[in-house]
Amino acid sequence: MAGHALLSASGAARWINCPPSARLTEKMPDKGSSYADEGTVAHKLAEIKLRRNLTVCNSKQREVLDKELEQVKQDQYYNSEMEHTIQEYVEQVAERFMEAKARSEDAQILLEERIDLSEWVPESFGTCDVVIISEGVLEVIDLKYGQGVPVSAEGNPQIRLYGLGAWNEYSYLYDISEVRMTIIQPRRDDISTEVLPIDELLEWADNEVRPAAQLAFDGKGDFSSGDHCKWCLAKANCKARADKNTEPLSYQFKDPALLTIDEISAILFIADQLQAWAKNVKDFAYDQALAGVVIPQWKLVEGKSDRAFKDAEAAKSALLAAEFTLDQIMKPQEMLSISALEKKHGKKTIAGVLKDLIIKPPGKPALAPETDRRPKLNSAENDFADIEMEDLL
Ligand code: SF4
Known part of the structure; x- marks a missing residue:
């Protein structure tokens, strides 16, 4: 086998x-x-x-x-x-x-x-x-x-x-x-x-x-794109996936100048899919270009890079010789984040030591489809509706 x-x-x-x-x-x-x-x-x-x-x-x-x-x-x-x-x-x-x-x-x-x-x-x-x-x-x-x-x-x-x-x-x-x-x-x-x-x-x-x-x-049946494409080896250059993802581009939006809120809702549903697909296509094209394939109208160029010390110890000595103090050139010791502590010492150990010292503040509101398992946050409109209801009681 x-x-x-x-x-x-x-x-x-x-x-x-x-x-x-x-x-x-x-x-x-x-x-x-x-x-x-x-x-x-x-x-x-x-x-x-x-x-x-x-x-x-x-x-x-x-x-x-x-x-x-x-x-x-x-x-x-x-x-x-x-x-x-x-x-x-x-x-x-x-x-x-x-x-x-x-x-x-x-x-x-x-x-x-x-x-x-x-x-x-x-x-x-x-x-x-x-x-x-x-x-x-x-x-x-x-x-x-x-x-x-x-x-x-x-x-x-x-x-x-x-x-x-x-x-x-x-x-x-x-x-x-x-x-x-x-x-x-x-x-x-x-x-x-x-x-x-x-x-x-x-x-x-x-x-x-x-x-x-x-x-x-x-080798029969119909090509059908969806969430499962992310694990497919053809995810970057599959025609069926490209057709499905570019379908909205031919959509006839009714208002000549601005999208309606319903049209925005429809676009939000495909936005994540489009983003993932665009990354797959870019990564694929990059690998091809690195392998010597010529992609019409595209070329490889040198990317941005960050400056680095040629010799960190020599740079430190030079700064100290120029009368900078250690406080001025070194970062103070910082405590590790909760996740880093958990990674290093295990979740159970950290939870045991820090049991009452870890809080989870409310997260920033995020837009999610109605089918998302998290409960809906109260909007200003709903808060107002609640007040009105309380007033009536
Ligand atoms: S990328 Fe294409 S071939 Fe692969 S699962 Fe998606 S639709 Fe099917």
């Missing part, structure tokens, strides 16, 4: 929504990223810690794990923040395993399990971080080490496929009626779980996954 499936579980949101993207991008080089490399190290650390803490190891296996741990600790991405956040993740997984053991004493935990998905998705497989099997309930857990983008388990095709594949693989062990699919993002302090009866999960697999997977495998 190849190391990476054409229709991988991690790419499922993309190929389910845009089936032909799978064949379009299959030969495109994936440059990877430092975030992905950092995530790989965090996953390795998590696996080692989970094996040491939650599985039975003989002395030889323990020795191997110790060696692997030493290797992880030498990695450029390993740091105290990773140590603390992965430890928190391990504790959360342990809690869930204990819950499963409370349901059935012989509950099992499996780590880094290769899951076969070919029953629904041609030639597909994936690796699930954690599978916990107990009487009646199967839980799959996926660690997301990134902190930039929140990832919800609700309706998430990747974790659903892991749940489905794990059920298919292990349902002979127990009578499983419910599948729990959990995503843990320890750096965002976020745990999200979707719970589905197995019948509902199978219905989704048969009605949505299987037909989309067949289209994707055959």
Whole structure:
């Protein structure tokens, strides 16, 4: 089997929504990223810690794990923040395993399990971080080490496929009626779980996954752009995405001089999408130009740069020799920010020491779509309406 499936579980949101993207991008080089490399190290650390803490190891296996741990600790991405956040993740997984053991004493935990998905998705497989099997309930857990983008388990095709594949693989062990699919993002302090009866999960697999997977495998279906494009290797030069994003430019605005508030509302919906797409196109063009491709009417030029000391120690000596005092040339020692303290010493430790000394002032108002989970802030109009209502009472 190849190391990476054409229709991988991690790419499922993309190929389910845009089936032909799978064949379009299959030969495109994936440059990877430092975030992905950092995530790989965090996953390795998590696996080692989970094996040491939650599985039975003989002395030889323990020795191997110790060696692997030493290797992880030498990695450029390993740091105290990773140590603390992965430890928190391990504790959360342990809690869930204990819950499963409370349901059935012989509950099992499996780590880094290769899951076969070919029953629904041609030639597909994936690796699930954690599978916990107990009487009646199967839980799959996926660690997301990134902190930039929140990832919800609700309706998430990747974790659903892991749940489905794990059920298919292990349902002979127990009578499983419910599948729990959990995503843990320890750096965002976020745990999200979707719970589905197995019948509902199978219905989704048969009605949505299987037909989309067949289209994707055959290179058929319609291109369809959306949020899923951000993970697509064709995101910068895909014609369908460009067409969709430039569609509003041909929109016939009714008022000749000014946009109406309804037209502004429609533009706001695509503004983020346009911004992300513009960045993808710019990055792509930049890489092409660096590789020697001539882009008509564009050229590479030297960018801005900041001045720097040729030799910082020599500059300091020169300033002191010129009778500047240390206070005049050095920054006073500043306390680290809350996040920096947490990164260095762990969230739990800092929360314990500073429990009553951390406040969260109200954030600046931000414009968000109506579907946003945060409650609506009171506008001046609403405040006025409240006063009127109070006056009437
Ligand atoms: S960029 Fe979007 S629309 Fe284009 S192929 Fe990829 S997923 Fe499909």
